[in-house]
Structures are given as C-alpha cells and as structure tokens.
Amino acid sequence: MSKEYLDFYEYVKHNKLGSVFKDESLKKYCTLKIGGKCYILYKPNSIGSLIKAYKFILTNKLDYIVIGNGSNLLISDEYHSKIFICLKNLNKIMLNETTLVLETGVMGNIISKKMSDLSLSGLEFLAGIPGTIGGMIYMNAGAWGKQVSDVLESITYLDEFGKVCEMKNIKIKGFSYRKSPFMKRHVIILSCTINLKYDITSINIYNNYLEKKKLTQPLNTYNAGSTFKNPPNNSAWKLIKDTVGNISVEDALVSTVHANFLINKKNATFNDMKTLITTIQDEVLKKHHILLEPEWVIIE
Numbered sequence: 001m002s003k004e005y006l007d008f009y010e011y012v013k014h015n016k017l018g019s020v021f022k023d024e025s026l027k028k029y030c031t032l033k034i035g036g037k038c039y040i041l042y043k044p045n046s047i048g049s050l051i052k053a054y055k056f057i058l059t060n061k062l063d064y065i066v067i068g069n070g071s072n073l074l075i076s077d078e079y080h081s082k083i084f085i086c087l088k089n090l091n092k093i094m095l096n097e098t099t100l101v102l103e104t105g106v107m108g109n110i111i112s113k114k115m116s117d118l119s120l121s122g123l124e125f126l127a128g129i130p131g132t133i134g135g136m137i138y139m140n141a142g143a144w145g146k147q148v149s150d151v152l153e154s155i156t157y158l159d160e161f162g163k164v165c166e167m168k169n170i171k172i173k174g175f176s177y178r179k180s181p182f183m184k185r186h187v188i189i190l191s192c193t194i195n196l197k198y199d200i201t202s203i204n205i206y207n208n209y210l211e212k213k214k215l216t217q218p219l220n221t222y223n224a225g226s227t228f229k230n231p232p233n234n235s236a237w238k239l240i241k242d243t244v245g246n247i248s249v250e251d252a253l254v255s256t257v258h259a260n261f262l263i264n265k266k267n268a269t270f271n272d273m274k275t276l277i278t279t280i281q282d283e284v285l286k287k288h289h290i291l292l293e294p295e296w297v298i299i300e
C-alpha cells in the first residue's frame with residue numbers, strides 16, 4: 001500500500017475521525033457476500049469527521065468509493081487499491097412535527113417502520129428495503145409505484161471539491177426510474193429533508209407492503225435486490241423466467257421465488273455471478289430482442 005493511503009489511515013486514527021481498517025474484506029459490507037479486500041475501509045463517526053477526511057482524500061488525490069449498506073452492489077474478488085467509505089454510522093434522525101431530517105446512513109426500512117408507528121405517512125413504500133437513505137437517493141430506490149425522489153424536499157451533499165451543497169426542487173433535478181443526477185458525479189450525499197403527513201392508517205399501509213414483499217421476494221438469502229431494471233412495459237422477472245428459468249452458475253442462482261433476484265447460495269464468486277448475468281442477458285436478447293440493463297452497481 002502506498003504511503004499516502006497509510007498516511008490517511010494514521011490521519012483518521014490520530015484525529016479520531018471514525019473507525020478505519022486495513023486490508024478489509026468487502027464481503028462483510030455487502031448483502032450478496034461477494035467481494036475481495038480493499039486497501040482501507042473507513043467508517044466516519046460524524047459528518048464533521050467525514051468532511052475532514054474527505055479533504056485529506058481530495059488533497060492527496062486518493063482513490064475512493066462511497067458505500068451505504070451494500071445492498072445493491074456486486075463487488076469483484078480482486079484486491080481494491082482504494083478507500084471504501086462506508087456511511088452506515090452517520091445515522092442521526094431529527095423529527096420536528098412532520099418534517100424529518102435524516103443523515104445519510106439511516107436505514108430506509110427502519111425509518112419507514114418508525115414513522116408509520118408514529119402515524120407519519122410518506123415512507124411506507126420503503127418497507128423491507130435494506131438500504132441507507134443515501135444509497136436510496138443515489139439509486140432513486142422505489143417500490144409499489146413510488147420512488148425516493150417523490151418524497152424528498154432537499155438534499156445536502158459534499159461536492160467534488162469538498163464543499164457542502166444543498167439541492168432543492170428535487171422533482172426537476174434529473175431523477176427518474178432508478179436514476180439520479182448523482183450517478184454522473186463523484187459526490188457524497190450527507191443528509192436529506194422529507195415532509196410527511198399525519199395519517200393514522202400509515203402502519204396498515206406499511207404492514208401491507210412488508211407482507212407482500214415477504215411473500216414475493218427471497219428476503220432471507222444473500223442477494224442484492226432486483227438485478228436488472230424493468231424494461232419499458234415489461235418485467236425483468238417474467239422475461240428471465242420465460243427464457244432461462246432457474247438456471248445457475250456454481251453457487252450463483254436465479255431465485256425460485258423471484259426470477260429477477262440472483263442469489264449467492266454460499267460461495268459464489270464474482271465471475272460466477274457475472275457469467276450468470278451475461279448468460280441471462282444473451283438468452284433474453286436472443287429470444288425477446290430486449291437487452292436487460294443491470295440495476296446493480298458493479299464494482300470491477
């Protein structure tokens with residue numbers, strides 16, 4: 001590992017900017033449980049610490065990638081010569097009447113339940129989605145016809161120069177189905193503001209969504225949610241089921257519960273999963289003339 005990365009490790013330790021690990025396995029940080037080791041894994045303990053650490057990274061031109069709960073990631077088995085910044089510990093929640101401010105690492109499924117318990121409605125559709133709110137904003141996560149950009153009032157983020165910025169008027173800022181404007185940039189989402197509405201039936205809506213999810217998705221497996229985006233007016237799972245059924249490559253399998261969920265049974269490698277993905281894409285293209293686009297973020 002080069003000196004600058006070791007200096008970063010020492011800088012974080014010395015200034016108590018959070019936890020930091022060398023040669024850390026990335027399997028622990030993603031729900032698919034696939035991935036090699038990285039130079040450094042850094043978990044900031046506050047937004048202030050992250051800002052200081054990020055300035056060090058920018059000044060020294062270190063390579064980095066931001067992750068939340070790793071619930072939409074396929075990570076290669078290679079050694080990753082960079083810093084992985086995991087934001088799960090930035091998880092403060094501030095509620096003022098119906099206005100909710102969340103730090104980036106707050107889990108979507110947990111806040112959804114908490115708000116529904118308080119009869120505060122708006123986030124029920126996140127029931128059972130195991131991502132951080134920052135990851136959900138980046139991916140524009142959604143379910144049951146709703147997506148995160150529908151409920152956001154504003155977002156704060158660290159831009160490419162380490163400056164804290166605010167984004168308002170979310171509806172006109174380039175969010176669409178599983179797309180956010182952050183995908184074209186190298187920024188770090190810090191927090192967001194969401195306006196909720198008082199609704200006594202919120203918990204029923206939440207329970208209904210969660211039950212449906214439990215019945216239709218293999219939630220207790222190593223997976224990363226839907227592998228492919230749904231093509232316009234079609235469903236990826238139907239195309240996969242119709243074309244290849246429940247095929248597998250070693251321990252990488254198409255789920256029998258939901259064909260758009262690819263599962264790591266136990267010891268699937270990155271290459272097993274990549275081969276399964278490309279086989280599905282090739283076969284669906286041949287039979288239906290549709291190219292399935294991965295929803296997963298693939299880190300080579």
Ligand SMILES: Cc1cc2nc3c(=O)[nH]c(=O)nc-3n(C[C@H](O)[C@H](O)[C@H](O)COP(=O)(O)OP(=O)(O)OC[C@H]3O[C@@H](n4cnc5c(N)ncnc54)[C@H](O)[C@@H]3O)c2cc1C
Nearest residue numbers: 066068069070071072131132134135136138141142189225
């Ligand atoms: C069982 C299961 C069910 C799921 N169901 C759904 C569903 O119904 N709908 C849906 O849309 N998704 C679903 N997903 C996928 C996943 O939970 C979402 O995509 C979620 O938004 C990912 O959040 P994360 O924190 O895990 O992000 P990660 O997977 O860690 O990261 C995803 C991307 O976001 C970037 N990123 C993460 N945090 C930040 C940040 N703070 N700033 C900048 N970039 C950031 C990462 O660099 C990466 O490119 C499901 C996943 C699982 C395992």
